[in-house]
Amino acid sequence: MLDRPAGKRQVQSDIVAEQLEEEIITGRVSGGSRLDESSIAVRFGVSRTPVREALHALCARSLAERIPYKGVVVAQISTERIGQMFEAMAEMEAVCGRIASQRMSMIERAELESLHRLMNELAEKGDHEAYERANTEFHDLIFRGSHNEDLVALAAALRLKLAPFRKYQLRDTGRLKRSCSEHQQIVDALLDQDPKAAETALRRHLISAAQEVLVRREAEAKHD
CATH class of the missing domain: 1.20.120.530 (GntR ligand-binding domain-like)
Known part of the structure; x- marks a missing residue:
């Protein structure tokens, strides 16, 4: 029982991360755009926890960066x-x-x-x-x-x-x-x-x- 929620969150975070990855790589989300946890959670119909995990993954892959007082911002990918x-x-x-x-x-x-x-x-x-x-x-x-x-x-x-x-x-x-x-x-x-x-x-x-x-x-x- 304890493993199920964690597994579900992981699946959700992967889905969110993969979709955002594609949008960033293709340029549909431009460099400098702020990735707001709340709006992304509403968009995907998930809680903020998997969104936070997805944004962490994007930062680890250098597709976004966490900036003080601004939050997570899409990296400039030229x-x-x-x-x-x-x-x-x-x-x-x-x-x-x-x-x-x-x-x-x-x-x-x-x-x-x-x-x-x-x-x-x-x-x-x-x-x-x-x-x-x-x-x-x-x-x-x-x-x-x-x-x-x-x-x-x-x-x-x-x-x-x-x-x-x-x-x-x-x-x-x-x-x-x-x-x-x-x-x-x-x-x-x-x-x-x-x-x-x-x-x-x-x-x-x-x-x-x-x-x-x-x-x-x-x-x-x-x-x-």
Whole structure:
């Protein structure tokens, strides 16, 4: 009985956070806008507790910031800012991939290849949510494959900031299939223990993801 309300609040906060994330990323809620707890609670028909949790998540992902005497305000997310975040992530993943190509165990490489096969099936089905979850695990496997705790922590912190953008660019079925194709190059490089190829494939993969985000944002802005 005690677990049920907590679980319900968590589900509600996730729904609120995901909807607000999309509106911020697409620009439907502009930078500098104040996110008022009361009005958001009324809009979603929930109490202020899940709204507070959702706003905390948005701040943790750098989509909003808490300003004294103003409350939670939407961050300014320019094209340049998005490019900078993806650039940083691309370099971090490239480093992790280069090192992982030499340090991953046989079991870790087999797990990565198995996960990649599953992701191909999910892409064919157009199962965006399951693919997004598997995609997170795919990249986490590469981080952990570096067997360097500091690199893993840094990569995880950057990934948290980029998570909404990476999820956003995986909503198109065509993008899922392109992502799988790019993953194939990454997997091949890691299985071949080729550090240069792994580094290059991961960097290009993140550049491709950044381009997808920017193209989608521009298209939606014109549509609005």
